[in-house]
Amino acid sequence: MPVPDVAAAAATAESRSEPSPALSGTASAAALAGDEFAAHVAAHGVPDIVEVLLPDTHGVLRGKWIPGAAGGKIWSDGVAIPLSIFGLDVWGREVEETGIHIETGDRDGICRPVPGTLKPVPWAPRPSAQVMLTMYEPDERGGELPWELDPRHKLARQVERLAARGLHPCVAFELEFYLMKPAPGPGGLPEPVFPASPHGPARQNMYSMSDLDAYAGLLHEVRQAAAVQGLPADTVISEAAPGQYEVNLYHRTDAMAAADDAILLRRLIDGVARQHGLRASFMAKPFLEFAGSGMHVHVSLADGAGGNAFGAGEEGEALLRHAAAGLLATMAPTAVLYVPSYNGFRRLVPGSYAPTGISWGYDNRSVAVRVPNGPAKARRLEHRIAGADAHPHLVLAAILAGMLEGIENAMEPPAPLSGNAYEAEAPLLTYDMGEAVHDFAASDFVARAFGAEYQRVYAVMKEAERAAFERRISTLEYETYL
Structure with a gap:
């Protein structure tokens, strides 16, 4: 990750704040937002379609x-999508236990475009545009309120909570991610794409330039598409396993935009990969013998003057410790x-370079929360737990809520770990999804940070997902007992 000069970034980052719920749907807000579509048409022509995401x-x-031709209505009228879209499981099926489907009448929400996310789609076969949406719930007075499950x-x-304390992430x-060959047919599985090696079977080849060269055409197209869409893609790395790569996004002083970037980058990478067959x-662990794919998140806090609050001498170091302590204290219920x-x-x-313990340390890639080396202006925490398949907005919400928990209560962390954290005596993260769901559902912290209804619905959906996997008989069982 590049050195995050918070003050410089604050001066140059584009603003993509959420529209005020009180203004959403009003004529003035629609007119102002509609200028974004008009500007896009002036620059790129009328797209065949606009993909609302x-x-x-x-x-x-x-x-x-x-x-x-009807794209302007997205801004003037919004897009109607059922509120219950947030009660679907990972396969897209209704989870009836959420209680938000037909029993509520399956009402529509109103989705509004996220400012700054209207972009061309370079990999589409026809001229296309895409824009991200966020959902609102119509209220009884004809207004709109943020939908609590979005x-x-x-x-x-x-x-908002951090801003009230004069801090800005x-x-x-x-x-x-891994590059894969598509499944050969119905019921088949994607196959790994391992760059050719003169050294025999596929093996770990970390930071390999030859592995970058093997798919240079595809990776350069990813960079070019990111430039077209204004995504701040930075370094590209051949990662710890053959066929595995990493794309880093440059830091943002707008946390919402940073999470949006991560969502859109996943779509972009897969869109370009499809063009190459x-x-x-972004599966977290596609191969047992090779490293999994993670989503690492770097977070610092800017003060009101735009400086890095973590780099402000002893006071900044204390703030960093409090934030790290909060992350450790809330790690089990948010896992x-x-x-x-x-x-x-x-x-x-x-x-595996994926953390297994609830631990932190300085310049240590075996811990869950790492403080990278660097100058005071770049002082930050790197959160290393999330898988590449996680929801960036939820991951970042949990990180910021955990940091706030530590800051508000002036919590102190245990001693930072040095050396191999896998051999240290630190509390372990659970390896069991059922236990993780239980910890989430029972947590007072989660209820306070995310709301009791969100806590209930999310836990119900993840428990249903876990149960679906438990009901499947594995291939190994057939191989062993038939």
Whole structure:
């Protein structure tokens, strides 16, 4: 990750704040927002379609294709999508136990465009545009309120809480992924794409330039598409396993925009990979013998003057310790937000550079919360737990809420770990999704940070997901007992 000069970034970062709920749907707000579509048409022409994208509870993109000729209505009228879209499981099926489907009449919400996310789609076969949405619920007085189950609003709440203390998060995401061959047919599985090696079978080849060269065309197209869409893609790395890569996003002083970037970068990488006849997999642990794919999040806090509050001498170091302590104290109940999939818990294994303990340390990649080396202006925390398949808005909301918990209560962390944290006596993260769901559902902290209704619905959905995997008989069982 590049050095986050908070003051410089604050001066140059584009503003993409959430529109005020009180203004959403009014004529003045629609007119101002409509200028964004008009500007896009002036620059790129009328698109064949506008893809409206609404990330669901799992970070899966739901939405519609809207004719480009009618694109202005997205801004003037909004887009009607059922509120219950946030009660779908990861496969897109209704989870009836949430109680938000047909028993409520399956009412529509009104989705509004997220300012700054209207972009061309370079990999589309026809001229297309895309824009992210966020959902509002119509109220009894004809206005709109943020829909409590939309993860974007959960992140907005934590940003507001920090702002009330005069602190503003500066955030960067790092995303790891594998390139895969598509499944050969119905019932088949994608196959790994391992760059050719003169050294025999595929093996770890960390930071390999030859592995970057092997897919240079695809990776350069990713960078070019990111430039077209205004995504702040930075370093590209050949990661710890063959066929695994990492794209880093440059830091943002707008936390909402940083999480949006991560959602859109995943879509971009897979879109470009499809053009090359491949798929990009953000599965947390696709191969047991190789490293899993993570989503590392770097966070610092800017003060009112734009300086890095963590770098402000002894006071800044104390603030950093409090924030780290809060992250450790809230790590168990929020683990299922960082590791939201049944497969994701396979990634948390010793020696894999994925953390297994509730630990922190300075310049130590075996801990869960790392303080990277660097000058005072770059002082930050790197949160290393989340899988690449996690929802960026929920991950960042949980991180900021945890940091706030530590700051508000002046919490102190245990001694930072040096050396191999896998061998240290630190509390362990659970390897069991059921236990993680239970910890989330029982947590007073989660109820305070996310709301009791969000806590209930999310836990119900993840328990249903866990149960679906438990009901499947594994291939190994057949191989062993038939």
